Amino acid sequence: MNSVDRSPVLVSKKSLVLAGLVCALLPLASCANTPFAEQFERSLAADPRLTDTPTAGQPSPSPTDGATQLPADFPSDIPRYPGAELIEVTPAEGGDSASTSVQSRWRTADSIEQVQQFYRDILQSNDWRILESSPSPDGATIAAERNGARLTVSIPTTPPPATSALPSGIEFLLSYEASSTTASGTSENTGAIATNPVPQPGDPNFIGPLPQSGATPQPTQSAQPSSPTAAAQTFSDISQAPEELRSYIEDLAKLGVLSTGSNSSQEFKPNAIATRREYARWLVAANNTIYRDRPAQKIRLGVSSDEPVFRDVPRNDPDFAAIQGLAEAGLIPSPLSGDATTTTFRPDAPLTRETLILWKAPVDVRQSLPNATVQAVQETWGFQDANRIDARALRAVLADFQNGDLSNIRRAFGYTTLFQPKKSVTRAEAAAVLWYFGSQGDGLSAKDALVE
Incomplete structure (x- = not known):
């Protein structure tokens, strides 16, 4: 029951x-x-404690993660390392109310030596006075001064640990300090922030120092003067160049093709490092002036309706016409020439020796460059470091050998068994290369153009 x-x-x-x-x-x-x-x-449902607590070893997320930007008043003349990622911006230690003090932290996959060499070269070529450039137990330090402003580049020797959020590489600090007068924009450097239409710091397209206020040379003004002496230039410091290179600078100056980025400057600064934008500007101007009576030999300039080839050279860049024209003609590596990975031009980066020849040889030969191997370059030039030359530049270096005593390498660097392909080029060396255009005796020099 x-x-x-x-x-x-x-x-x-x-x-x-x-x-x-x-x-x-x-x-x-x-x-x-x-x-x-x-x-x-x-x-x-997910445990709210898991979403609110950061993973061990990783920083807590914040609304600004991945969107760090330089302040709007960050000086435009401070060079940014190409491809570096901005991680953090903080007031620099020791700053006061009477000065602008900013410290920015960056990360790059390149080596300490590459970062150090870049800043040493680019600061010197942009008139910064180097106060210190030496390694220390904690890393490399470069301190420079210009117009009352001080910039310090600190590069640690020990790279930070890699994480899933930050790949392997090195971090470095850019510490900037200037008086309130300089920071307010009364100096020529920071005045470019408000008046220069080139992309500003914080813009994804900005990768380097901007031209100073007034430094807006147009390639069309110097590329095709009405006569050989119409735009003649007079430089007061040509005597500072190596003796073997002075005549090349003098001839090109008489043609008016060596625009230095400052209309009032009487100095060429022959021993300063040339930038990629300067060389592109001079290359087009020199070629088009020397061949002013041969339209078929001229390099056509880019026009404002062209779609920019490089994302860091927009239409309003002062050297857009020359750089775009070189790319459109297939004379420099770009997506148009089949190099899909070359999406930036890095206009303010130092010009290297291999790039100097890579861009010039096609203008000399005016036909397909010969196939080349490291062994072929070693056998012809005798370069001990031929294996360090970029594969694209090997063909240009070999083609240059065929020009004998008129080769660009011999004219700029003299006799050498070391090419040093990654070494930066001086303005005097770049001028020497641009003094003559042609191959195997069939060409014209700046001297020839002056007497025609």
């Missing part, structure tokens, strides 16, 4: 369990109004 009395109770409990299981297996929408469905949804 007792067992019969308990059976309804057991059946009732089994029914409830079965009903719960059925509800759990059905779409939640069908059980949405039941207490069991609400409890089941809560069991599937």
